[in-house]
Amino acid sequence: MLRVAVLGAGRIGKIHAANVAGNPKAKLVTVADPFGTAAGNLADHLGCEASLDPIKAIERTDVDAVVVGTPTDTHVSLTLHAVKMGKAVLCEKPIDLDIAKVDAAVHEIERLNGRVMVAFNRRFDPSARQLRRSIDAGEIGDVRQVIITSRDPGMPPHEYVRHSGGIFRDMVIHDFDMARWLLGEEPIEVMATASRLVDSGLAELDDFDTVMVQMRTASGRQCHINCCREAVYGYDQRMEIFGSAGMLLNENLRATTVRRWSKTETEAREPLLNFFLERYADAYKAELDQFVGALESSSPMPTTPYDGRQALRLADCALESVLTGRAVKV
């Protein structure tokens, strides 16, 4: 039974804490959050201890592993502290918004032989896993092109955007990770274009809301990503993999399979599952399962700090491409 402390009792911390509590191989020991009553309320609900001090939660002798779900700028220090205390870590993405800090952290984790998994939840989505399994099984031969569509249902507030690191580091970073995973090779070249079509006010924040990215690997495999901060029809998450022997794609999720025929439209389906907490509920559960399972069997972490580093690097390259109008070498 893995004894777990969850750091952060916000939106994502609540998901992780509930999944720990519901996992038959894990025990939720404590939830820590320095802000107000968040930890207390969550702990009450899930039947564990609460703490205002993440450091103390890490250092508890009855804690084997830590889930870091705090604000991004605390990820590195909490993760490194936990590693030094000999605790395994599941750290939310991104590790940090600054590639130099990330590189240093990755290096330090490796030096300490830390057991750290970076939480790229989408890799654990059942459909994403099936895509990968089908590729691995050779169902579509050699991968030629990967197409990723990733649109959020609505703009976050400017206050969020200001601290987000920008659309490439905050939003597209998931898709960069997915691209690496599905391509099966590292992208070596990135071209990006970016616009403000939803909110022209983003100019003040030097950010964008609508982007396209195009990448190439050394062997010539190609990837396209398109993202937008707002899609009125909901959270749009699709992938297509085109290979020498076939093609695969997944579809969006809905609450039911009902289709409706009326005088004006036929086969109409419900809106898509909104938002990521709901759309990826199964993925978050599977992510924790894999974390617990990898620790139990001492097998490699399913996603690593290096994965976190590479996704951030691609985000930085994309931004540079937008600013320079060049294909940027990774």
Added chain:
Amino acid sequence: MLRVAVLGAGRIGKIHAANVAGNPKAKLVTVADPFGTAAGNLADHLGCEASLDPIKAIERTDVDAVVVGTPTDTHVSLTLHAVKMGKAVLCEKPIDLDIAKVDAAVHEIERLNGRVMVAFNRRFDPSARQLRRSIDAGEIGDVRQVIITSRDPGMPPHEYVRHSGGIFRDMVIHDFDMARWLLGEEPIEVMATASRLVDSGLAELDDFDTVMVQMRTASGRQCHINCCREAVYGYDQRMEIFGSAGMLLNENLRATTVRRWSKTETEAREPLLNFFLERYADAYKAELDQFVGALESSSPMPTTPYDGRQALRLADCALESVLTGRAVKV
């Protein structure tokens, strides 16, 4: 080159005449219709001769084959006359509304070795043909159940209904033919239920607008048919064939493949093709092709007067089942 006279210049006659005119192996010699300017207008449009006398059109020496698209109560006499004149016939369904007259006609056609095809257009629909081809190829093993959905977009006027022979003989007759064709065996037992859910005024005409039929063959294969005179979402024509090794189904047709996502609905498609002239445009063309081809190669007619007789017999059994509350033996 098959020289053809089309009898009847109404809705269905126009379709047949245009298909003859457009068929590279056929020549439209004349169009005959006793009512007003219908024949003249159609002949002008298609560049052939017009006539007010179907009999004379049949008897022309430069006519090899006749398409009978006149009102139902003239089908038998025109068809038999053509057969006696040695002409091949493509006769619209039903041959007649009275089974005794039909039996006599079928017998007479056989006695005279007449070349007569009964126009069950749906058998020539590309999707229907693919269903049949897949069954024949053994793709779904032995057929167990056939499910047919057949809904018209809207009620015809009472005046039409009064002379139609009732919903079973007028509308479901197509589905009875399709059932025989897809089951690959003759139904031996018919159970039916009938309601007036669209127009209670049909009670005066002893007719119904919403029916279900259930049939069984000697080996135990089963078929369900559901029909309604009105479906607000359009002309609904679907078939499902369930077998020991799999299942097949077809879908309705639309003008384009476009799907639409909006705030309230996703994947919504356009309304279905309305009505049979549009939905089965390709089927009518293929039907004529097969008629011409069978005559050219002296091969058997794709659909026979016997098929017309059997479909009518099933319609009569269904009506009897409604009236008696019994499973009627065919």
Added chain:
Amino acid sequence: MLRVAVLGAGRIGKIHAANVAGNPKAKLVTVADPFGTAAGNLADHLGCEASLDPIKAIERTDVDAVVVGTPTDTHVSLTLHAVKMGKAVLCEKPIDLDIAKVDAAVHEIERLNGRVMVAFNRRFDPSARQLRRSIDAGEIGDVRQVIITSRDPGMPPHEYVRHSGGIFRDMVIHDFDMARWLLGEEPIEVMATASRLVDSGLAELDDFDTVMVQMRTASGRQCHINCCREAVYGYDQRMEIFGSAGMLLNENLRATTVRRWSKTETEAREPLLNFFLERYADAYKAELDQFVGALESSSPMPTTPYDGRQALRLADCALESVLTGRAVKV
């Protein structure tokens, strides 16, 4: 917190016990099963007490409610005993295979003001609920026809069939309940046909494997049900509701949304979820939620012994129709 005893530690008992254990408003007190180590193993796994005596489990003072998941022939006696002890009951379907015993039990439960819910799991499937919600919201106007497809993935062993009560009481009973629920009116007439197309050996057991049922309500609404004990492509569970203002249908469930294109086929999807435990996992959870919720709020049971009685009555009528070749009045 509702304190619950689960009676029966077989396939269905395990599902109910796990759902009670995972329900935040319920507490799994004990699992009782007289056969071998089943109860002990399940109790160990879920962290509750085990018992070999269902009667004692019912009588525990720390038990408020009982889930009856034992063999069918014990349902009535255990349910009535629990009712007499003042316990609420969630009883698996069918209440009994004999309509007279069921009628007596329903009467006795009513006399005692028993709180009993009959477990028709399919009503709690998210798509089924959405169908019903859409009907209630008037999205398709007045219901005209309901079409239910219900095919199991494979034949059960003869030993199971022998004690099952036959295909109508064992399998179609779910669809009879669904039909009543979706029609919004009681069927008054039943016509059925039945064949042995999967296993001719069923003749010795006087049972069938492939059936069709057709029903009518007093206002003329119609329902068709088709069932087969074996569908090689998986557990096929579909419903279609056709109304005066539109049409609704649901689709089968799969583990993922992936579609595959290859040289020979396009858009191919995975096999369907097999079997009912997996297909209706969410429905079983929701069913228990509703049971707990209804007790908590003292609101009516979502499904009642009367529902169980009516579904069995329709099954008996269907069998009678097969044997007599008549439309049977309910």
Added chain:
Amino acid sequence: MLRVAVLGAGRIGKIHAANVAGNPKAKLVTVADPFGTAAGNLADHLGCEASLDPIKAIERTDVDAVVVGTPTDTHVSLTLHAVKMGKAVLCEKPIDLDIAKVDAAVHEIERLNGRVMVAFNRRFDPSARQLRRSIDAGEIGDVRQVIITSRDPGMPPHEYVRHSGGIFRDMVIHDFDMARWLLGEEPIEVMATASRLVDSGLAELDDFDTVMVQMRTASGRQCHINCCREAVYGYDQRMEIFGSAGMLLNENLRATTVRRWSKTETEAREPLLNFFLERYADAYKAELDQFVGALESSSPMPTTPYDGRQALRLADCALESVLTGRAVKV
């Protein structure tokens, strides 16, 4: 009645000639092709005159309009000659592979007030037209992103590739035209990447088989195009338009709507229509209709030499982007 000469009796010439012959408002006067018996055979089949001399065919006084379906390097001279003779022209794309020659030709046609339509057949596909109509009707608000997938079923021979102008000018040119049409604005910036994943031998021809293109308009609208010379599952032609109020997409065409369920796969559909002659059969017909209709009503040509020029310009920019690794300004 528009009197038409078709120049070129190859693959595309045959399509145009048959469509002219079948068009009720046009008359096929002659087919001209200098190579062997091609013109003679086609003319025999369609019942018109044949000629070995395109120039003479243009100059016939009983010819009002000319369809240019000859090899690309003759398009400019034949088109200009026809314009000088006062004939209307439907010219196959591309006008020429050399942008300077195209610019000069466009200028000359304008100077002479020539009536010239460039044959971008895909704009006339029913689904493409519906997409455009829906955009124009405001169904999806302001266009933000256009995604075009365009994959051929198989590699053409090297001999074809050698004279094709390369994948951007030969294949992607259709998609560049579609992009301009659907974006509703001119792209001002092009980024492209290109690989040889199907046939490494293309290196000798300085050509590629797998490409991605990304473009931006002045207002910030974005477009992605992906192309490959080979898709084993068939001719893949899809478009997606994402806007501020919704999303639209079309699907590929198949011969029928049949879906198949088996032990291993569900909902599998047939392969896609192959190749462009079959896939765009309706589009070619509609293209000719529009040409004839525009001449009859003296309204503007639906597609112009300028459209042909712009598509070629984008192709040249894409190639330059591949070679320089820069975003190329149009």
